[in-house]
Amino acid sequence: MVAVTTGSYKDAGIDGATVSLNLIGSNGDTGLRELNGAISKNRLLWQPSQTDIFILEAVSVGKIKKIEINMNTKEQGMYIFLFSYLTVCKNK
Numbered sequence: 001m002v003a004v005t006t007g008s009y010k011d012a013g014i015d016g017a018t019v020s021l022n023l024i025g026s027n028g029d030t031g032l033r034e035l036n037g038a039i040s041k042n043r044l045l046w047q048p049s050q051t052d053i054f055i056l057e058a059v060s061v062g063k064i065k066k067i068e069i070n071m072n073t074k075e076q077g078m079y080i081f082l083f084s085y086l087t088v089c090k091n092k
Contacts, residue, residue, distance in 0.1 A: 002035065005051040007081035013047040014073065022068040025061030032070060033058060 002021065006013050020032040038045055039053045046052065069082065 001039075001053055002056045003051050003053045004035065004082060006046050006048055008049040009081055010048065012081035013044075013050070014071070015044060015046070017046060017071050017073040019046065020070040020072075021056070022070075023058065023061050023064055024066040024068065025064045027060060027062035029061055030056070030058035032068075 004019075019035045021030075021035055022032045023030045033056055035052075035054045035056070037054065039055070043050070
């Protein structure tokens, strides 16, 4: 599971964006994985002060050394402010 918390600034969130994540670790990386299919399906994703939780299936990358986050949106000048970008839980 991956949990991403958007910052609390008024315009910290974004609607209609595609957000992808790449975990880079001591044993390689996951490649860009689109963060969709959030566990909380009853609300808009990427809203201020909100934590969105996703299931991310990937190979084990070992100790995480770097995180890349990529956002694609149709509108120029849009951004997302991430307060807390990642919590990873390994499923056994």
